[in-house]
Amino acid sequence: MKKKLLSTILTCTIIAASLCACGSEDKSSNGKLYVYNWGEYIDEDVITQFEEETGIDVIYDMFETNEIMFAKLAQDTSAYDVVCPSDYMVQKLIENDMLQELDKSHIPNSKNIGEQYYIQASDFDPGNKYSVPYCWGTVGILYNKTMINEPVDSWDILWDEKYKDQILMQDSVRDSMMVALLKNGYSLNSTNPDEIEIATQDLIKQKPLVQAYVVDQVRDKMIGGEAALGVIYSGEAIYTARENPDLEYIVPKEGTNVWIDSWAITKGSKNVENAEKWIDFMCRGDIALKNFEYITYSTPNDVAKENIEDEDIKNSKVAFPDLSTMNTEAYKYLGTETDRLYNNAWMEVKSADY
Amino acid sequence: MKLFKSNKSAGLMASPYIAWALIFIVIPLCMVIYYGITSADGNLTIENIATIFKPGFFKALKRSVFLALISTFVCFILSYPLGMILSSMKLKKNAYIVTLFILPMWMNFLLRTLTWMTLLEKKGVINTIFEFMHLPTISIINTQGAIVLGMVYNFLPFMILPIYNSLNRIDENVINAARDLGADSLQTFWRITLPLSMPGILSGITMVFIPALTTFAISSMLGGSKILLIGNVIEQEFTQLYDWHLGSGLSIVLMIFIFINMIIENLADKGGVNK
Amino acid sequence: MKKILERIYLAIILIFMYAPIFTLIVLSFNSSKSRAKWGGFTLKWYTQLLSDEAVASALFNTLAIAILSTIFATIIGTFTCIAMIGLSAKVRSILMGITNIPMINADIVTGISLMLLFRFLHIGSGFGTILLAHITFNIPFVMLSVMPRVKNINFYVYEAALDLGASRSYAFFKTILPDIVPGIVSGALMAFTMSLDDFIITYFTKGSGFETLSTLIYNEVKRGIQPEIYALSAIIFIVVLALLFISYRAPMSKAKDN
Numbered sequence: 001m002k003k004k005l006l007s008t009i010l011t012c013t014i015i016a017a018s019l020c021a022c023g024s025e026d027k028s029s030n031g032k033l034y035v036y037n038w039g040e041y042i043d044e045d046v047i048t049q050f051e052e053e054t055g056i057d058v059i060y061d062m063f064e065t066n067e068i069m070f071a072k073l074a075q076d077t078s079a080y081d082v083v084c085p086s087d088y089m090v091q092k093l094i095e096n097d098m099l100q101e102l103d104k105s106h107i108p109n110s111k112n113i114g115e116q117y118y119i120q121a122s123d124f125d126p127g128n129k130y131s132v133p134y135c136w137g138t139v140g141i142l143y144n145k146t147m148i149n150e151p152v153d154s155w156d157i158l159w160d161e162k163y164k165d166q167i168l169m170q171d172s173v174r175d176s177m178m179v180a181l182l183k184n185g186y187s188l189n190s191t192n193p194d195e196i197e198i199a200t201q202d203l204i205k206q207k208p209l210v211q212a213y214v215v216d217q218v219r220d221k222m223i224g225g226e227a228a229l230g231v232i233y234s235g236e237a238i239y240t241a242r243e244n245p246d247l248e249y250i251v252p253k254e255g256t257n258v259w260i261d262s263w264a265i266t267k268g269s270k271n272v273e274n275a276e277k278w279i280d281f282m283c284r285g286d287i288a289l290k291n292f293e294y295i296t297y298s299t300p301n302d303v304a305k306e307n308i309e310d311e312d313i314k315n316s317k318v319a320f321p322d323l324s325t326m327n328t329e330a331y332k333y334l335g336t337e338t339d340r341l342y343n344n345a346w347m348e349v350k351s352a353d354y
Numbered sequence: 355m356k357l358f359k360s361n362k363s364a365g366l367m368a369s370p371y372i373a374w375a376l377i378f379i380v381i382p383l384c385m386v387i388y389y390g391i392t393s394a395d396g397n398l399t400i401e402n403i404a405t406i407f408k409p410g411f412f413k414a415l416k417r418s419v420f421l422a423l424i425s426t427f428v429c430f431i432l433s434y435p436l437g438m439i440l441s442s443m444k445l446k447k448n449a450y451i452v453t454l455f456i457l458p459m460w461m462n463f464l465l466r467t468l469t470w471m472t473l474l475e476k477k478g479v480i481n482t483i484f485e486f487m488h489l490p491t492i493s494i495i496n497t498q499g500a501i502v503l504g505m506v507y508n509f510l511p512f513m514i515l516p517i518y519n520s521l522n523r524i525d526e527n528v529i530n531a532a533r534d535l536g537a538d539s540l541q542t543f544w545r546i547t548l549p550l551s552m553p554g555i556l557s558g559i560t561m562v563f564i565p566a567l568t569t570f571a572i573s574s575m576l577g578g579s580k581i582l583l584i585g586n587v588i589e590q591e592f593t594q595l596y597d598w599h600l601g602s603g604l605s606i607v608l609m610i611f612i613f614i615n616m617i618i619e620n621l622a623d624k625g626g627v628n629k
Numbered sequence: 630m631k632k633i634l635e636r637i638y639l640a641i642i643l644i645f646m647y648a649p650i651f652t653l654i655v656l657s658f659n660s661s662k663s664r665a666k667w668g669g670f671t672l673k674w675y676t677q678l679l680s681d682e683a684v685a686s687a688l689f690n691t692l693a694i695a696i697l698s699t700i701f702a703t704i705i706g707t708f709t710c711i712a713m714i715g716l717s718a719k720v721r722s723i724l725m726g727i728t729n730i731p732m733i734n735a736d737i738v739t740g741i742s743l744m745l746l747f748r749f750l751h752i753g754s755g756f757g758t759i760l761l762a763h764i765t766f767n768i769p770f771v772m773l774s775v776m777p778r779v780k781n782i783n784f785y786v787y788e789a790a791l792d793l794g795a796s797r798s799y800a801f802f803k804t805i806l807p808d809i810v811p812g813i814v815s816g817a818l819m820a821f822t823m824s825l826d827d828f829i830i831t832y833f834t835k836g837s838g839f840e841t842l843s844t845l846i847y848n849e850v851k852r853g854i855q856p857e858i859y860a861l862s863a864i865i866f867i868v869v870l871a872l873l874f875i876s877y878r879a880p881m882s883k884a885k886d887n
Contacts, residue, residue: 034837034838036837039848039851039852040852059837059838060838061837061838062848062852064851065594067594067595067596068593068594070596071592071593071594071595071596072593072837074596075596075748076748079836079837080837165476165493171579207580210580211476211496211578212496212578212579212580213578213579213580214578214579214851215851216851216852216853217851217852217853219853220853221853224477224663224664225477226475226476226477227476343595344410347410347411347582347587347590348409348410350410350579350580350582350586351410351411351413351414351417351582351587352410352413353413353417354580357711357714357715357784357787357801357805358712358714358715361715361716361717363715364712364713364714364715364716365712365715365716366712367708367709367711367712367715368708368709368712368713368716368724370705370708370709371705371706371708371709371712371724371768372724374705374764374765374768375724375727375728377746378743378746378761378762378765379727379728379730379731379765380727381746382739382742382743382745382746383730383734383738383742385742385745385746385749386738386741386742386745389745432642435638436638436639436642439635439638439639440639442635453873454643454873455646456822457869457870457873458646458647458650459822459825459826460822460825460826460865460869460872461650461862461865461866461869462691462825462826462828462842462843462846462865463826463827463828463843464828464842464843464846464847464850465653465842465846465858465861465862465865466649466650468653468846468850468854468858468862469649469650469652469653469862470649471850471854472652472653472656472664472854472859473649473652475664477663477664478664479652479656479664482664482666507645507646507649510646560733564733564734564735565735565736567735568735568736568737568738569829570737570829571828571829571847575850585735585737588737588741589737592741592744592833598745601741602741602745605737605738605741605742608735608737608738609734609735609738612733612734612735612738615733616729616733
């Protein structure tokens, strides 16, 4: 008897399963859109709003680092329609013929993006043919004022023995190498093997002091007081300070990386029209503003910036830093050979004993 | 053997699986080997496999073997007495007690690992309790110890079950006979129980050692990405560095380990049968 | 004395295995997001979980894959085991050898090899590829537990049934199948467990926009754990306990019937 009951339940589940599977296919009357964005990098309501306004079914995935995104696309550029890589990765994708040119006439809102950002972006995307800026910022140190009683103004503090087990480093090649390269006074785009080697040795020396190599977790760990110092993107500064007033973000005097993350459409995209709609939607003033208020990453959208109500934030040096006062440089794609040098160096750091 | 009209009809019945095994087991492995021994431009090379001897890679392999051995050993030490206790309890409902040890597996491997993250963090549950009781706090998260703990916790059922099964199968009379012939309990254990449970022990060892050797989730969750295991290296080659050839080459190295393991188990199996 | 020590040891191991899970369950009622502070009792993580579509679909995917892969693997595995009887010893040992591969091989290698295959065949990854992968690694578990039963089949009964005029299929269902059913059930249970527990193979064979519970949790962990996940593990644990209770009771009542 019970067996029969069990098998009935089982059958029902399977039938329900297949029905649901079919049902969800039918729902998307205006097609689908596969979006691949950074983790914690959008207000989820914005996605819902986009779906409601356009009737497009958004499948939203997140990546942790540019490299992970690249590997996924390299497997199959049709896996996603819209991606949000950083500067140097946009360049790498273009050079590997993995993006398609945008038809700006289908993205009228792209005019909302400030001119200076397009100029900056033309370094990695000449003529702004492939990408539209989404967010920008710097990389710096987030520290907990209650745990650190000295001025923080240099990357050197990340090598200070006092803070053993209190330091969070980024688990991504370029960002970690950047810290060590700048600390030694080199360019963060160094292609010189000797400089890369010195930076590598520095990171290995630092390893015993590091609590963990993480990406998005820096934010929660710093808020929770798990660590005293963390390398983090400027966009998290406002959010983290709001959640834990003891936290402060600074850009070290040696300089840092200034980055732009941009929307781009993949070469193999099967839903180009929807992808254009998505980018256009993201560039809309009200949407960019809503997004900014949620993720607090600096927006290049002039219309959105105009409409920020909180004057403190609007004029905040953290949210909208004046780049002329700091020593900044953007990442460049360094080519296959140097890429390998960096990857091997990072591998050496990660596998080192400590 | 009259179940089938002819060998042919048996073959026909087995053919779906034969096809399945070819497509989903044999061919994929051949592809790993193909990728592993070729370079991006399609030429034959052993460079991918030889990369394992480069310092960073070799360190990761050595560390993986070391941690996997420790975890296997700890699992064994914990499981054997447990198996003996359980089998001596003469449970009428074997399945019930066995399920008790499989049960955590239904919670999914990642949830179980996540649990230890929560417990071990600097401001995690254990430290909070210690602080409350004015005990010194521990900092085990992001160390090799945490990884071993995670491995033991996750893979313990794989050791308990085969050991319990093999102990349970030992004929009571054999042990009684040994006792009657004057063997003390230690002798009985060394000469009878242990050898007879060998197949269970060996299969437990393989079932713990291989996943422990090749895991990447446990080390990245409990090791703070500071402790690179060979599994992490291979995972990175595929998901971040996009070097399938190198990743496959390193997988071949893993397969060699697995193969050795298999031979050991086979030998032990045969030994058991002969006895 | 020895008995007491044994009981203590048993208790310690069980505490080691279950205490962490109970901690998660306690945390799932903690209104403070921090793990270090108790902010009072709340059910908000449960309500948030229920409205979380991502978790719901991941849970659904996980169960659907576990159930479907178990059914397919059980059918294929059982038929193959029975067919093995009629095969020559050589073919049989080769086939068994191949079958052992996914069980002995490291998950990461199995996952990668299947990923290479799916990419090579240009099969879009997603539900289908994960299902295929799960069936593949589940079949050996079924065969492993059905095979010993098949080996012990008493063919005389079967032949006697034939002699008495039963058709082949009738004789099969009446004499052979009942003998191997326990093996099939435990094999299916094993397959189901393995499918639910799997992370690595799913991770390598999943495509864009498709998550199962384990891949979802892996992503969550990388971004910082939300307390909803604790609520989820609590629910899963309770369901599992309930299932255990049912499975414990079911054979009991059956035994009584007999």
